[in-house]
Amino acid sequence: MNHSRRAAIKTTGALATLVSLGVITQSQAQAAVDRAAFDLKTLDDALKAVGGKPATSDQVTVVSPDIAENGAVVPVGATSKLPNTTEIFLIVEKNPMPLSCGFTIPAGTVAEVQTRLKMGQSTNVIAVVKADGKLYSATKETKVTLGGCGG
């Protein structure tokens, strides 16, 4: 299990190097984001995998309850009013693997998605949005009464 994780991390590193060298462009390198990004353990790493530090924007909204009674099923959504929004990522900060899901928004699709996520404990939920190649984010805190990641 550890071996595959190491391999996954190595792959991410190699890919990042290729991007930085300009061998492959960012858009080619990512479907939305490399699969290995979903296995990263920290918020910083997850943000790096998504493309860097996003700027806070009031045009991005993250919809998540103030209090979630059941952490196994928390309705979470994100909306972006920014033009040319191409990607939306949902990050649950304190989950073992923070990056939860990513959406690719083609032209014609409204930048508004909703899903249900698991949360292990009270945490910040971060929506990261890519618009015109730049990253923007919004954060909302959700208090979880009963964790949903087992243990």
Next chain:
Amino acid sequence: MADPMRIRAALSGEETTVRVLMSHPMEPGTRKDASGNTIPAHFIRDVEATHNGKTVLKAQFSGSVSQNPFLSFKFKGGAKGDKIVVKWSDNKGDSRTDEAAIA
């Protein structure tokens, strides 16, 4: 083969709202069973929704999406009776495709 998805697509004004409920255990691979063994990961990785053959949404999921994942999104350009096809594939190579007509 997993159970069928429930797909609802409703046209309102210019926008079509698509709601999908997939049937899947979404096991993150971090949980342990009663005897302390790790339960192997089993979750949907990729979801793709198409309208008349054109992709309207792609999603990448991880194990932290809830069991029986729910997904809702909107797109423009749909018409009543158009076909919405949703396909998912999981980390064990299983996949499922279902379709619905816009109402």
